[in-house]
Amino acid sequence: MGAQVHGTQHFDAKKRAELKFSDAAMETVKDIISRYPEKHIKSALLPVLHVAQAEFGGWLSPETMDYVASVLKIKPIEVFEVASFYTMYNLKPVGKCTFEVCQTSSCWLNGAEDIVKYIEKKLNIKVGETTKDGMFTLKTAECLGSCGTAPMLQCGASYHENLTYDKVDKLIEKYKSENKLRSYTDLDYNNTL
Numbered sequence: 778m779g780a781q782v783h784g785t786q787h788f789d790a791k792k793r794a795e796l797k798f799s800d801a802a803m804e805t806v807k808d809i810i811s812r813y814p815e816k817h818i819k820s821a822l823l824p825v826l827h828v829a830q831a832e833f834g835g836w837l838s839p840e841t842m843d844y845v846a847s848v849l850k851i852k853p854i855e856v857f858e859v860a861s862f863y864t865m866y867n868l869k870p871v872g873k874c875t876f877e878v879c880q881t882s883s884c885w886l887n888g889a890e891d892i893v894k895y896i897e898k899k900l901n902i903k904v905g906e907t908t909k910d911g912m913f914t915l916k917t918a919e920c921l922g923s924c925g926t927a928p929m930l931q932c933g934a935s936y937h938e939n940l941t942y943d944k945v946d947k948l949i950e951k952y953k954s955e956n957k958l959r960s961y962t963d964l965d966y967n968n969t970l
């Protein structure tokens with residue numbers, strides 16, 4: 778089923794059979810589901826996909842989307858349609874830390890383009906690419922609602938604002954030393970930069 782739903786992407790039935798949320802993640806998923814009437818369970822899909830993305834390596838593989846469909850008792854194609862529409866979901870592997878640099882007016886006027894070029898040079902990747910060590914992915918984003926502190930970037934749940942080259946250097950060092958997957962569900966993360 779998954780192989781049909783996800784087109785050309787390989788579907789690994791063995792991997793799919795082994796997929797399971799950790800107890801903590803399943804608790805979170807159950808809590809999310811409980812907020813919606815049973816007949817509108819599909820409304821839980823967006824937050825559940827965030828949990829799944831954080832739980833299974835920072836991206837949504839065909840197997841993960843198929844698993845989420847089974848948890849929510851909806852069709853895999855319904856999961857794929859949503860996951861492929863929103864840019865916050867990754868449909869291919871990404872680094873542990875994804876830098877999303879805002880490119881919209883305020884950030885652009887305040888040097889976002891130079892910040893992107895600086896990160897590209899520093900990490901030796903282009904926008905859309907991941908470093909060889911699997912640590913960083915670089916993306917651009919549309920306005921992230923932090924225009925007054927432009928230029929800025931988002932990494933997981935953290936906003937890093939008033940960016941300078943020096944700040945970018947410190948961010949890269951900080952994330953390297955922490956060496957962990959950053960996701961939109963890191964709500965307890967203490968951002969100090």
Ligand code: FES
Pocket residue numbers: 879880881882883884885919920921922923924925927929
């Ligand atoms: S223009 Fe960058 S956050 Fe709004």
